[in-house]
Amino acid sequence: YGLGLRTALGNRWAVRYEATKGSIHSDDYLELRNLSFRSDIYEADIVFEFSFWNFGLGATDKTWAFYLFGGIGAFYFDPMASYTDADGTLQWVRLQPLHTEGQHSIEYPERKPYRLLQMSMPFGVGIKARLNKTFSLNIDYSFRKTWTDYLDDVSTTYVGADVLQSN
DSSP: OEEEEESSSSSSSEEEEEEEEEEEEEOOOOOOTTTEEEEEEEEEEEEEEEEEEOSOOOOSSEEEEEEEEEEEEEEOOEEEEEEETTOOOOOEESSSSGTTTOOOOOOOOOOOOOOOOOEEEEEEEEEEEEESOOEEEEEEEEEESSSSSSSOOOOOOOOHHHHHHHO
């Protein structure tokens, strides 16, 4: 979900300022691995929108329009895993500080910790409908190009318990 503000730059162009919150999660209940994670994602971005026909300032001939958009943003994420403690209570543990790929270990000195604040490039298509002179309703189908593979805390190899415990 999110909240945005659009400012028309003409009849076909607009700029949007957006803040969104989402999450991803996965559970792997295979006996050998039993891995799971969740990661809430908070993003702020600015995108430029191009409508296929007049919809902006003073345009009254169309009450709806298809559009393309693209821009740049920043997002924060923090992958966590769950476990049940000795009392039977479900606990969530932040994974990045545990260095589950051996970051800062003797065995993998070249691996650096990943940053929880990353850049993104949102882009996609949508349809908008004019509700009145001030408000419109948008439905977007969007994608995000990111430059991290750590949304689930794992990118290359998940090191064994022996490496984690020794470091």
